[in-house]
Amino acid sequence: NIPSKINKGQVEIQNDHLLLKKGDKVGQSEAALLSKLNIKPFTYGMVLKMVYDAGSIYTPEVLDMTDQDILNKFLNGLRNVAATGLSISFPTTAAVPHLVINAYKNILSIAVATEVTFKRAEK
Structure with missing residues (x-):
């Protein structure tokens, strides 16, 4: 339950509400709600575990x-x-x-x- 109201034809959230934490999987209901609010919390990318270069293996911090x-x-x-x-x-x-x-x-x-x-x- 997120406290909200309709203001000038748009949904207005009255208070801050934590919907997801970093690392949580986004379910159908969360995705639908975020889509209706035009919020795009996604970034896509690779998470490097190791880097291989010319026969050497490094950590991603390099x-x-x-x-x-x-x-x-x-x-x-x-x-x-x-x-x-x-x-x-x-x-x-x-x-x-x-x-x-x-x-x-x-x-x-x-x-x-x-x-x-x-x-x-x-x-």
């Missing part, structure tokens, strides 16, 4: 990644690309800013050692 986790992994990969490019003196897009800054530092060092000046060296 798939729980936030946007920040993905961003951190991407930035870490970008740092690795830059570091590899710098270590082998190969100009990658990620390494070019570092190569330019290092070249500028070398020019400044030479300017200081030889007492040659230019506008940017004075700053």
Whole structure:
């Protein structure tokens, strides 16, 4: 028994009423009532027990990644690309800013050692 009334041609529930709990099976009567109230409490999906990848088995928690986790992994990969490019003196897009800054530092060092000046060296 759910306390309700008809208001302007629609069923209005007067108080909150727990019809189902998470994990309960929805029976015919519950489905009919929810349908009449235009409530769709369903989501369909798989519940993973284990994840198999390339011969390894993992728990489903390995798939729980936030946007920040993905961003951190991407930035870490970008740092690795830059570091590899710098270590082998190969100009990658990620390494070019570092190569330019290092070249500028070398020019400044030479300017200081030889007492040659230019506008940017004075700053």
